[in-house]
Structure formats: C-alpha cells, structure tokens
Amino acid sequence: MRRLADLAPPLLLTALLLAAWETACRLADLPVYVLPPPSAVALALVEAGPRLAASAWITFGMAVQALILAGLIGGGLALAVSLHPGAERAVRPLAVALQVTPVVAVAPLVLIWAGLDHADRAVVALAALVAFFPLFSGVLTGLKSADPDLERLFDLYGATPLQRLWRLRLPSAVPFALEGLRVAAGLAVIGAVVAEFVSGSGATQGLAWRLLEAGNRLRTAEMLAGVLCLTVLGLVLNAAVALTARFLLRR
C-alpha cells in the first residue's frame, strides 16, 4: 500500500506528459522525423527491440569492463597513496586534472592509441577514464575516514601498518567506495556513449552506434527508443550498485 502511494505520483506525471506529447504531435501535425509521438516510439521499440537489446548488451559489457578497470586502478592508486602522506599531494592535482578534461576532447586521441581496429578497447578505456575519479576519490577519502580515536587505539596496541589497513582503514572505506562506485557507474555509461560517438559508425556496435545509424536514416522514433534503452541501462547499473551496497552494509 505504501509502495503504491510512493509510485503513483511519478507514474501519473509520466502518463500526463506522454499524453500531452501524443496530443501535441497529432494536433500540430508534425512530421515524424522531427518529433514522433510516443506511440511511434513504442512501436519502434518493439520493432527494433532485438537489435537494440543486442547493442545494449554490448554497451553494458563495455561499461562494466570500464568500471572494473577503473576500480582496480583507482582503488589501487588510492591504497598506494594512502600509505604515504606526501603521495596524495603529488597525485591529487593530476587526478583532478584528469577529471576536468572533457572526455570528448580526449576520445580521438585514445582512439588513435588504441588503434582504429580496436575501437572497443578505446571505448572501455575512455569509460574507465571518466569512472576513475569518483572511485579514486571515494576510496582515498574512505581510507582516511577512520575515527581518530580508533586510530589512537591501534597506536596504543602497536598495530603494524598492514593490521591497521586490513582491520581499520579498509573496512572504514567500504561505504565511501560504494558511493564512488554509484557515481562511477553512471559516468561509465556516459563515457562509453561518448567514445562510441567519436569512434563513428560500425567500429563498435553498442547503443550509441544504433543512435548514429538511426539518425543517419532519419528514424527519429528509433533514436528515441535507443535513448530510452540508455536510460534503462543507467538505471539498471545504478540499482545493481545500490543492491550490492545494501548487501554489504547490512550491519
């Protein structure tokens, strides 16, 4: 009953907006290639469903690979940096520089380095690039977040650096790392789409390529269906991370 009451307002608003869109399209008699009505998008979704699903799977796979790569590099680097007080000052400005550089601008370079025959590698690398910062920053903040009195307790009992890391800092970092992962998951999808756009048609066959292809043929309804798939993909990744977090933080 509560759940229904929670769900009703957003569903109602969505239905209203879709109805307004549909009505506007019919009244204004807009060409479908400019703005197709929701009914046409739904039709396109059914018709192009199989190939969109296949492409979504490819994009999903690349985003997940990127997340794993970014997690290993970002987490590993944060761990290394946390062990040496001076290292953070050296590494953090570089990490921030990496974060503020637009991924679109770097994409052509990475594509050249990956080799035009390996556009999928470039996509994974670029998605990992944008997912890197929240993971690095989250893990590093988490490793330093332990209660100062607990740090003192470990001092008092003469804990070794390894004991301190394993029994205090790593467990303290888990909630921060998961929050970083949640942000990184969203960014990884964005990074993958941008990279696919830049690599051009056919080099990879993910959702962004479907968007480009449908756009070239003025199949606007299919473009919108593809965008919808990307939204769902982002939501699925986000929910997966949230579920993992709830499982790990049960206590």
Next chain:
Amino acid sequence: MAEFIAALRGVTVDLAGRAPLGPIDLTVARGEILALVGASGAGKSTTLRLLAGLQTASAGELTRAAGVGRTGFVFQSPTLTPWADALSNVALPLELAGVSRSQARDRAAAALAAVGLSDRLNAPPSQLSGGMAMRAALARALVTAPDLLLLDEPFAALDSVTRRRLIEDLHALWATAAPRPAVVFVTHDVEEAVYLAQRVVVLDAASGRPVADLPTPGAPPRPDRWRADPAFRQTVEAVVDALEAAMAPQADTAA
C-alpha cells in the same frame, strides 16, 4: 611515595592554536584510582594521552615502572567498529598483539561476561544501547589485563542512572582484578570524581598543571548512599573550591 606505575616529570606539550601546556608533574601509583578534573581545554585528555604514550611531549619525560605491561584506554565514545560484532571488537587488542584467534576470542568472551554482556557476544554495535556499548569498550580496554587503565570522560553521554551503574561496575571490576590496575579517570563532574576516586587532581585551566591534589575519605568501592555522607559533600565542596581557584584569571607575573 608508593610504588608508581607511570609518572610525568616536567612534561610540556605544544598544541596547535593555543599556549603550550605544562610543565606537568603527575605520578600515578600502582593500583590507585585517580580522577582528573579541570575546565574544558585544561588539557585533561592531553594528560591521558601523555600517560598512554599517544602524545609527543616537547620537553620532560614519561616514566613507566619496569616490567610494565599494557595500557587500556576508554574514549569519550565507545568507538567500536560497526563492521564487527561485540566479541570481535573486544578481541581486537589481543589479536593485534598476536594472540591466536581462538584464544583471543575466549578471553574476549570472558571480558564481555565480566561487564555483563555474555548474552550479547555476537551483537553488532548498532544493536547495543549506549550503556552496553560503553561496557563493551570497557571490556576491550580490560581484555589485555592492563596495569594502567585510562578513561577519558567515558560516561558523559549516558543518563545518570546508567552512569551510576557503570561506575559501580568499574569499581567492582577494579576491586576483583588481580593485580588491581591503576585507573586514571578524566571527568568534569566533581561528584563523579569524588565518588569514584581515591584522590582527585585538579588541573589549572590555562597551563594544565596539576594545582590541587585532594584525597577522598574512605576507600572505593563505596556504597551508593555514601553520596549523602557529610564527608562526601565536604570533599566535593573542597574540589569545587580548588576548581574555581584554578579557573580564576591568573595574575600577570611577567609584569
């Protein structure tokens, strides 16, 4: 002077953003209960950290009696790790010292039983009340059988009934331990200090130096009704007077 367990001699401490503390001279006798009182910022916590060896002094020295074992420390909040149950939290000091896991867990279970938590061994800290969490923290400080137990306003956040019970329990744990640990208890509650301790040391508000050292009549553990005893009231008043003197603005001796 009775045999001492720890002594600070002429210790000064430089702290960021304030005048240096000291020079502090303080001797803790083996097995005694000592209460440290003073205004906020008088250096009570710093003095405890000095005794624990957790604070570097800029001058002076800390002496611990030869053959001294470990120090137990209870902080203002229980500081249990939320990812581990009560038993693992209490076993932590032993495991850090290299005691085998099974032996550490046996001793931790015994320490938890001694503070009345034998039915909460596997409870995560989130499922312990404030009083229970503090008991677990006390068990963790005592699990290594320390000869010096340092407590930094441990019961300040608890309601008065729970606080009195914990003080009774602390007295009981201290009285039954063999040998008895020396206890240094920081508080800003004068009645708590007088009831708990054998002597009360008042710290100067500005320099953190001990400026008064008042013995309390009788010996702990004390009956609850001792709080109504005239001797108790008189001692409380004497400590309050000393505290007020320690807070008075100091004459400018440099002039």
